[in-house]
Amino acid sequence: MTTHTRYRDVPPYITKDGSEIRELMHPNVQGTAGASLAEATIPGGPQTLLHRHRVSEELYHVSRGKGRIRLGDQCFAIAVGDTVCIAPGTPHCVENTGSSPLVILCVCSPAYTHEDTELI
Numbered sequence: 001m002t003t004h005t006r007y008r009d010v011p012p013y014i015t016k017d018g019s020e021i022r023e024l025m026h027p028n029v030q031g032t033a034g035a036s037l038a039e040a041t042i043p044g045g046p047q048t049l050l051h052r053h054r055v056s057e058e059l060y061h062v063s064r065g066k067g068r069i070r071l072g073d074q075c076f077a078i079a080v081g082d083t084v085c086i087a088p089g090t091p092h093c094v095e096n097t098g099s100s101p102l103v104i105l106c107v108c109s110p111a112y113t114h115e116d117t118e119l120i
């Protein structure tokens with residue numbers, strides 16, 4: 001198991017919902033036990049596509065920027081220092097309401113998979 005990664009060595013990719021992701025730790029790469037940790041970056045203006053994860057619970061922690069998150073029928077502002085729990089099956093999307101990138105640390109348990117992401 002790899003216990004250490006360097007940010008500069010982790011290439012970003014675009015997920016199904018349209019956000020740029022860096023998988024900082026993931027069982028398929030580093031051999032962690034079950035959760036994954038990623039950084040999502042949403043540039044100024046756009047929002048991610050509405051989606052849900054059938055199995056994974058997600059924790060979002062805002063580290064830069066501000067935005068709005070939709071969780072099912074709820075919609076509320078998020079900013080630096082806020083943490084949000086997204087239960088499995090909950091439709092959600094994030095909008096960047098600022099002029100600088102919105103950066104969110106994302107923990108998924110079990111770990112993120114493309115197959116678990118369903119666009120709505």
